[in-house]
Amino acid sequence: MQTEQISIFIENKAGRLSDVTGILAETGINIRALAVADTSDFGVLRLIVNDNSKAEEALKNSGFTVRKTRVVAVKVDDNPGGLHRILDVLKTAGINVEYMYAFIQQSGDKAIMIFRFDQTEEAINILLDNGLTVIDGSTLSTL
Amino acid sequence: MIFDIEYETMPREALESIQLKRLQTVLSHVYATVPFYKKKLDDAGILPGDVKTLKDLQRIPFTTKQDLRDNYPFGMFAVPMANVVRIHASSGTTGQPTVVGYTARDIDTWAGLMARALSAAGATRGDIIHNAYGYGLFTGGLGVHYGAEKLGASVIPVSGGNTKRQAIIMRDFKPTILTATPSYTLHLAEAAEEMGISFKDLHFKAGIFGAEPWSENMREEIERKLNIDAIDIYGLSEVMGPGVSIECLEAKKGLHIFEDHFIPEIINPNTGDALPYGDTGELVFTTITKEAFPIIRYRTRDITTLNPEPCVCGRTHVRMNKVSGRTDDMLIIRGVNVFPSQIESVLMQVEGVEPHYQLLVDRKDNLDTLTVRVEINEKLFSDEVKQLQQLESKISKDIKETLGVSAKVKLAEPKSIARSEGKAARVIDNRKI
Numbered sequence A: 001m002q003t004e005q006i007s008i009f010i011e012n013k014a015g016r017l018s019d020v021t022g023i024l025a026e027t028g029i030n031i032r033a034l035a036v037a038d039t040s041d042f043g044v045l046r047l048i049v050n051d052n053s054k055a056e057e058a059l060k061n062s063g064f065t066v067r068k069t070r071v072v073a074v075k076v077d078d079n080p081g082g083l084h085r086i087l088d089v090l091k092t093a094g095i096n097v098e099y100m101y102a103f104i105q106q107s108g109d110k111a112i113m114i115f116r117f118d119q120t121e122e123a124i125n126i127l128l129d130n131g132l133t134v135i136d137g138s139t140l141s142t143l
Numbered sequence B: 001m002i003f004d005i006e007y008e009t010m011p012r013e014a015l016e017s018i019q020l021k022r023l024q025t026v027l028s029h030v031y032a033t034v035p036f037y038k039k040k041l042d043d044a045g046i047l048p049g050d051v052k053t054l055k056d057l058q059r060i061p062f063t064t065k066q067d068l069r070d071n072y073p074f075g076m077f078a079v080p081m082a083n084v085v086r087i088h089a090s091s092g093t094t095g096q097p098t099v100v101g102y103t104a105r106d107i108d109t110w111a112g113l114m115a116r117a118l119s120a121a122g123a124t125r126g127d128i129i130h131n132a133y134g135y136g137l138f139t140g141g142l143g144v145h146y147g148a149e150k151l152g153a154s155v156i157p158v159s160g161g162n163t164k165r166q167a168i169i170m171r172d173f174k175p176t177i178l179t180a181t182p183s184y185t186l187h188l189a190e191a192a193e194e195m196g197i198s199f200k201d202l203h204f205k206a207g208i209f210g211a212e213p214w215s216e217n218m219r220e221e222i223e224r225k226l227n228i229d230a231i232d233i234y235g236l237s238e239v240m241g242p243g244v245s246i247e248c249l250e251a252k253k254g255l256h257i258f259e260d261h262f263i264p265e266i267i268n269p270n271t272g273d274a275l276p277y278g279d280t281g282e283l284v285f286t287t288i289t290k291e292a293f294p295i296i297r298y299r300t301r302d303i304t305t306l307n308p309e310p311c312v313c314g315r316t317h318v319r320m321n322k323v324s325g326r327t328d329d330m331l332i333i334r335g336v337n338v339f340p341s342q343i344e345s346v347l348m349q350v351e352g353v354e355p356h357y358q359l360l361v362d363r364k365d366n367l368d369t370l371t372v373r374v375e376i377n378e379k380l381f382s383d384e385v386k387q388l389q390q391l392e393s394k395i396s397k398d399i400k401e402t403l404g405v406s407a408k409v410k411l412a413e414p415k416s417i418a419r420s421e422g423k424a425a426r427v428i429d430n431r432k433i
Ligand SMILES: [Zn+2]
Pocket: B247, B248, B250, B251, B256, B311, B312, B313, B314, B315
């Protein structure tokens, strides 16, 4: 039920982000979700793409430091309180959210959020027990 | 094995008394024969006879590389040319070459010290020595050669270059000791491997490497690839050539300086003040037995530390640490001396960090700032920014604790820092002073 995300180290200098997107475009990789966490010096770029292995190889060949991380994709009701419900469930269970970001989806009445937990397995169980929908990686790449 | 038991294991007190006697003799000799030294001593208001203890040496002015250049070619010789039997010269890549001379007795002394060095690395009469140091004006080749003969070993004077022939000789002559620069050794190993000659199948038991700085990591690499003990040797033509100091096979921890022939000192390179044992600074040598080219308080520009602790091998001579840098590389940051090599050793202590770094020095509001860029790698990279920031502050804290200087650490992308060994790539100093 987990999803694989690739994380890339980038220095905070002009054009670095577009270098990454350029490499992925050339390799024919589709970016499905993207988030940047940065400090004044560097950033960690997190990506969900349609082909992780191909993306990882292309980026490594261009000299980037790449790492795969396990994240969880959760369906969110596209109405007030949708996200709050998920966070509330996690809070009650004492699960810590390291970070989260939105998945790019063109249509539908549901949004998808990507979560990184410190205890991934427990988080998935709690979410499922509370009737929430967790999307696994293979399904996600077909959306 | 110890080649010269009497002198190499002499109790400190007896050794120091010999040093003083020899120092007094050499000072009188240079004062009488070399105008440069006479003027230096006269200007400083000190006569050779004023030196009553070893500590008095500290009152005598230093000799620098520039002094040797100013007296090019033979101005520093202390004997008539008729008594000089050999001349060597440094390559002079940064200016005029420096020229040194030897009397017949000097050559014999040098051979004896080099024989001591070979013995310390485990060589005996029965060994075959593959000497890949260059023969010529450079002191390496001939220095090792005469020492090997003095020891009674069989020496192959193969010199540098012609790598393929070297590999074949190593396979067919079955040498047991290799003498070469560490970088050439790795090149040789690679070339031999390509020819289908594996170093592991050869007969080498030890290698004696020097003439350029090399790290502990390089030692590990050589020992692993060649399946030998790698021993560090130190020397410079201005002082004698190879065989000024050597590591012993037993400890492989610091190089014993042959103190019955050379007096080492460590000084603060800024102030010239002598530093106590254990402090890091510039290595200074006074030769006390050489005839043709004695040198007084010569500033080597090499950075190291002296360790007087007794050694497991039984030698009483003080040990110098592996040379960690050159004063030419030294940075002064808020009054603190910082060597790139010191930063490097701090980085090497941090799990997963590779020695790819760059120092950026700047001055903001009249205050020096030091930024250390450290390349990230897959081992260090975490998806979480918090952990990367923790890594930065850990390195920063380690630098502060070890060097006493505050540095901002910035993680950098892999291969974003030039791979050259030179100062130019390692240090960018933007201070306008
Ligand atoms: Zn020893």
